[in-house]
Amino acid sequence: ECLSASNLAMKIFRVNFMNTIIPILKPSEDRFVRDSYYGGATDVYNAKCENVHYIDANSLYPFAMLKDMPLKLLKIIKDSNLLKNLNLDVFFGFVKVEVYCPKTVKKPMLPVKYNGKTIYPTGRWIATYFTEEIKAVRKLNLGYEFKVIEAHEYSKAKIFDKFVLHFYQIKKNSTGAKKFLAKLCLNSLYGMFGRKQEIFQVFVVDTETLMALSSSKIIKNIIYIEQDLYLVSIANNINKDILIELNIFIDSEFTSTQIPVNSNVAIASAVTSYGRILMMQFKVLECVVYSDTDSIFTTDLKPFLGLLSDNLGDFKDELNCLIRF
DSSP states (O other): OOOSHHHHHHHHHHHHTOOSOOOOOOHHHHHHHHTTOOOOOOEESOSSOSSBEEEEETTHHHHHTTSOEEEEEEEEEOOHHHHHTOOTTTOOEEEEEEEEEOTTOSSOOOOEEETTEEEOOOEEEEEEEEHHHHHHHHHTTSOOEEEEEEEEEEEEEOOSHHHHHHHHHHHHHOOHHHHHHHHHHHHHHHHHTTOOSOEEEEEEEOHHHHHHHHTTSOEEEEEEEETTEEEEEEEESOOHHHHHHHHHHHTOOOOOOOOOOOOOHHHHHHHHHHHHHHHHHHHTSTTEEEEOSSEEEESOOGGGGGGBSSSTTOEEESSSSOBOO
């Protein structure tokens, strides 16, 4: 029944480990939170180094999944007077903020989407972030400043503890295919929560049906198969406001089928944010010359000595020796 590893992980989680109801976000909330959904960063701070240690975090995202996850949307705050008194130190959820990062910061910590890419800039910009990531950046005392424009408060819950600990023990104590499958389940689950709301349905239709669909549905793609047969891809879950504007602009009567998608991007965003939070406390060290989503090159192993183990969230010395690059 499961056609992908992520689908399998989700089914195992829902049948055996899910102990609370996880809401599906409304389209408007999905759009707001999705702006906070980023991956990891790959940064080279020194182009040439010698005597470098290569260390890697043990199951970074599964470790992040043990943290408090955003569950239910409690309230949305847009009033400027209320936002002025908002205490970010205790607020939990997602906030749209105006950010200032001094140009003197050598290793910027916050991502932003710019021209279709994710960058880590200095200067000023407006973006949405998980509050725990902002708290972590403030603790680094790099000079970041934040002005909250809109705040969405969430309740919190431990959702994945039993799932993660179960499969990490299998991964830790197994070899071969069993270890590989446990690792696959650990790493595949969180991404299911980040699935986009937009989905497509594919049909094989004749010419007459295709013409009817063309006047009532948003068609993504049409592929000719053979005489009087076409493969047509139809877009669903289109933003209602956009659809209304389109129909007014071109005097059309397009409709869009609303199909529920079992996703919650707030959870996926929180997982990746917690992953970046773990890494940023080490990225700021002068000895770190390269970092990516879950690994670091460092010229000094001392800051990591107490963290080298096979425990979840600790680090392992991948080569157990010095390298040069």
